[in-house]
Amino acid sequence: MLRLTVTVPSELTEQVTQVLADSTAVSSLTLMRGVAIRPRGDVVQADVAREGANALVDQLRELGVHQGGTLQIEPVSTWVSRAGFEADEETPGSSADAVVWAEVAQRSYDDSELNWTFLSFMSLATLIAGIAIVLDSQILVIGAMVLGPEFGAVAALGVALVRRRALLLGVAARALVVGFAVAILVTCGASLVGRALGWVTLQDVTGERPATDFIYTPDRWSFIVAVLAAAAGVLSLTSSRLGGLSGVFISVTTIPAAGNVALGLAFGAWHEVRGSGLQLVVNLAGMAVAGWLTLLLQQAVWSRVPAPRSHSRLNRHVHAEPPPRRR
Template sequence: MLHLRIMAPAAMTDEILDDLDSDCAVSGLTVFRGAAVRPPGDLIMAQVAREGANDIVERLRERKVHQQGSIELANVDTWLSRKGFEAEVRTPGSSSDAVVWAQVAQRAYEDTELNWTYLSFLTLATVIASIAIITDSEILTVGAMVLGPEFGAVAALGVALVRKRYMLLQLAIRTLVAGFVAAIGVTILLALVGRGLGWITLDDVIGPRPNTAFIYTPDKWSFIVAVIAGAAGVLSITSAKSLGMAGVFISVTTVPAAGNIALGVVFLNGSTIWGSVAQLFVNVAGMALAGWLTLVLQERLWSRVSVRRARHLVVPRRML
């Protein structure tokens, strides 16, 4: 169940109310006339079955409500309502499977913002990954994978292509490139300090590392895992259930590869650098491709659900 809140000019209110009242996905509807001060107008609130949110938002956008007022959607974690239950039963689709594109796009823009928090987490994760490589520690490698924030920007690549938001595509690419360049740069400086103090040697970088050798040796399994992880990650983002995100972070080796690139640069070891660059590219490409394909499939499936909903809505309108 979603809570829908609309601020709209008074001239639009009656049309919006009629549209919402005739939609089978709406279980509750309230209007406060004259309640909105900026912009001046009315406040409309509704309880909407998650499965029907896309069609409602699209109709509101066609009326340009978002340009003259605002449209807000919020998840309702706990609700008790017979009418709400009946609305979910009437509305085609499953609540957990429903993709609310407005929420997905909003999250994609937030995850691609190149800010201090993103750069800090990515840098810290890359530094931890480099320490994991030096100590050949699987535990630290997993910790670096979980700490890295880059998956949101990778998933945004697919969202941008599917929803044709090319500004989002540019932002996602900028965030990924700038983020990894900054993280690798800081890690290189710290590794140089460690080398100067004698804490890191060439043998630590190119010597036998049975637990972390996969970081710079990409193969077909690297791509397969990235594809599976990318699909699972996008499903976690678009679904009402997001239990699989931690597993996605642990599955891919983007951050560890970045840490290994930094160590390779410090010791000017070409095989380490290019092996890690290949691993990083394979993982990002695999996740981006899988994310895009998953979103395309979801969009096509939900377009069919929208058609079914349209057929359901035609009947009550004719009966009026």
């Protein structure tokens, strides 16, 4: 169940309430007149079955709600309502499978914003990956994978292609390129300091590392794992079941590969740079392609789900016979 809150100028209120009242996906509808200050107007709230949200959002956008007012979409984690149950049952599709595209697009923009926080997490994760390589520690490699924020931007590439959002594509690509470049430069600088202090040696970078040698030796399995992990990650994001993301983060070696590239640059170990650079490209390409194909499939499948019926639930309940009274 989702809660839609629409703040609109008064001249749009009747059209907005009519759209919501005529949808079987709406289980409750509230109108508060004159409570909005900016824009001056009214606030309309509706509880909507998740699988019916896209059609309603499209209709409200056609009315120009997003230009003259605001449309907010919030998940309702717990609800107890007979009308809500009926709306969920009568709306075609499954709430678990429904992709609310407005929600996905907003999250994609948020996760792809190139800001201080994004660059900090990228740099810190890559620094930890560099230390993991020096110590040949799988535990630290996993920690670096989980800390890295790059998957959101990778998933945003697929959203941008499927929804044809050129701006989002540019924002996500810029975040990935600049984010990895900054993280590698920071880690390379730290590696040079460690080299000068004698804390890190060439043998640490090029010697035998049985626990972390997969970072610089990409193969077909690297691509396959990246594809499978990205598909699972996109499904987690679009279905709001975020528990699967942890498995995604520790399945692909983007951040560890960037850390090894930085170490290789600091010590002139070009074999490490080439191998890890290829690993990074293979993983990013695999995730981007898998994310795009998964979203494309979801869009194609969801487009075949019948649109929600449009007739007033209010009339149906008014004319419905009351339940028999218990004695």
